[in-house]
Amino acid sequence: MLENQISELQAAALKRIAAAHSADEIEAVRVEALGRKGALTQVSKEMGKLAPEERARVGKLLNAAKQALEQALDERKQEFDASALRAQLDAEWIDLTLPSPGPRAGSLHPITQIQMEIEDLFVSLGFMVLDGPEVETEYHNFDALNIPPEHPARDSQDTFWLTDGNLLRTHTSPVQVRGMERFSPPLRMIAPGRAFRNESVDASHEHTFYQLEGMMIDRDVSVAHLLYFMKTLLTEVFRREVTVRLRPGFFPFVEPGFELDIQCVICGGSGCAVCKHSGWVELLPCGLVNPNVLRISGIDTEKWNGFAFGLGLTRLVMMRYGIDDIRLLQSGELRFLRQF
Helix, strand or coil: CHHHHHHHHHHHHHHHHHHCCCHHHHHHHHHHHHCCCCHHHHHHHCHHHCCHHHHHHHHHHHHHHHHHHHHHHHHHHHHHHHHHHHHHHHHCCCCCCCCCCCCCCCCCCHHHHHHHHHHHHHHHCCCEECCCCCEECHHHHCHHHCCCCCCCHHHHCCCEECCCCCEECCCCHHHHHHHHHHCCCCEEEEEEEEEECCCCCECCECCEEEEEEEEEEECCCCHHHHHHHHHHHHHHHHCCCCCEEEEECCECCEEEEEEEEEECCCCCCCCCCCCCCCCEEEEEEEEEECHHHHHHCCCCCCCCEEEEEEEEHHHHHHHHHCCCCHHHHHCCCHHHHCCC
16 A cells, blocks of 8 residues: 555655765665655655545655655754864864964065176176166167167167156166266176066067166277176076077167077077077177267267176076066966965
8 A cells, every 4th residue: 555655665764864874875865765756756646546535645644754754854964064064164273372374485586586696796796786767868768878869779679658758768778878977987887677668578578577787898898808797697697508699789889789699498499489489599789888878978988998788687587497488477476486
């Protein structure tokens, strides 16, 4: 009879509920007993064969069995939920009476680290470290560096011009001009800092980047002096001999001018996005100071000459640490920066 079948199903389900060891087992009982294809659902399909008065009696018994099972399932599920919550709280428990660990120790940005290393090197070689404004005058950024108004270098540097006629400096060379205005030769100086150019951003170009430019003015300065200091610089930075090449280059503020390239350490010279698939990275434009630059700053070219160089700190960091995308350096991504 259906009454006996319902009672047996109810008793068996309650026994399984009481013996369950996990929420998954509780769910399995619910599906097997009360699910769409469950045992009690199948019983209800048999009620259509009963007489009306018997159908009412069996229906009440069936509903009572379902309610009893649902209540038992709910209570048992709450027990498992409470147990899981207690375990979670025990695992995540924090003693609020303990003293605060304090802020996490930070570290210097890799560009700052290398800048400080190079500053220490040049100070040991007798150079001054000078600083200057990032918002510059047209005179200091271009005119005093032998770059006249019609010169194409003003266009090639993609300058950010301001409404008052000043500009964001496109290099740190204006600091050298200010140094020549302030100090008399002989003098040795470097000018590290941030520069700005309106360039399209990609793996090797940024609109905001860091440079370190240097100048030495003395008597009888030659290209040999320039090469000595540049080789000393690169050996110190990379802590090993690096493959470089020197090729002619034109810059209005040096004559003769050179491009010092370093073999790409990302790809080893085979070609990649950083070196534009050439195997070489333009790293260090340099040369002997153009006499016009010295004259503009009031230096007697019959007595004094010198050399100047410009080093891209951002690209130097990429070469030293094997970073293949310049945008990472200003991303603010702590997971990246904590490597250094």
